[in-house]
Amino acid sequence: MEHSELIEILDAADMVLVGMGEDFEGKEALEQNEDYLKVCGEIADAGMEWIMPYVNRYFSEKNEKLQMALQALKKLLDKRNYFVVSVCMNGMAAETGILPERMTEPCGSYTKLQCASGCEGSILPVETMFLKEIEKCIRGEKEWRMLETPVCEQCQSPMVFNSLYAEHYAEEGYKAGWERYTKWLQGTLGKKLCVLELGAGLMFAGILRFRFEKIVALNQKAGIVRIHRSLYQMPNEISGRGKSISQNAVDFMAETAKL
Numbered sequence: 001m002e003h004s005e006l007i008e009i010l011d012a013a014d015m016v017l018v019g020m021g022e023d024f025e026g027k028e029a030l031e032q033n034e035d036y037l038k039v040c041g042e043i044a045d046a047g048m049e050w051i052m053p054y055v056n057r058y059f060s061e062k063n064e065k066l067q068m069a070l071q072a073l074k075k076l077l078d079k080r081n082y083f084v085v086s087v088c089m090n091g092m093a094a095e096t097g098i099l100p101e102r103m104t105e106p107c108g109s110y111t112k113l114q115c116a117s118g119c120e121g122s123i124l125p126v127e128t129m130f131l132k133e134i135e136k137c138i139r140g141e142k143e144w145r146m147l148e149t150p151v152c153e154q155c156q157s158p159m160v161f162n163s164l165y166a167e168h169y170a171e172e173g174y175k176a177g178w179e180r181y182t183k184w185l186q187g188t189l190g191k192k193l194c195v196l197e198l199g200a201g202l203m204f205a206g207i208l209r210f211r212f213e214k215i216v217a218l219n220q221k222a223g224i225v226r227i228h229r230s231l232y233q234m235p236n237e238i239s240g241r242g243k244s245i246s247q248n249a250v251d252f253m254a255e256t257a258k259l
């Protein structure tokens, strides 16, 4: 499939549902970065895995291809009736300008804090100052164990990022976004819906792949474009309304930027 064909498909649709999968975490590039791997080792030693969403975001900022792919996606969605379900935790889609009210991040990100023990009602927005302190640790100007985290008002446990990396992930953090998503989805019935599934593997198949297949199966006017290097296959019942592309979704979207 040509990149221009994707634009034609989107132009013909009333509504666009985007699934941003694991490809958008930019793991391949990160794992080739020695500074990143060194920091990961320090974090594992300190037992602070909860901090990874921001560490991934910090190192991915220099990933030009990822940035280009996100910009291209934003441009493709502008002026369309879209909703994005992202399983990425690096928060970069929102930073690119994809509207927060048109997005849900069921795996969380670094933009909110929660109680490490999972107290209900503990979720707070993250302060920029706190992120600056983390950056000092990443650059080696400060030791990880010296990082001062806010504490939970209810139980005095440290606060951690509200993401799947937290030992007790507080799912209430994405509740409002998920409710907006289900409401938006109800409005797709009988509409020409284009489902654009970008680089979603099996890790969150219940949120993206399988769920998306059901959405397409239920709406005869819906179609799906599935982009994944190896898992691009489509179930028979919807294959007539599906397009598969065997490519890394970030690579594909970055190429779209050149159109």
Ligand SMILES: [Zn+2]
Pocket (backbone or CB within 6 Å): 115, 116, 117, 118, 119, 122, 152, 153, 154, 155, 156, 157
């Ligand atoms: Zn607490």
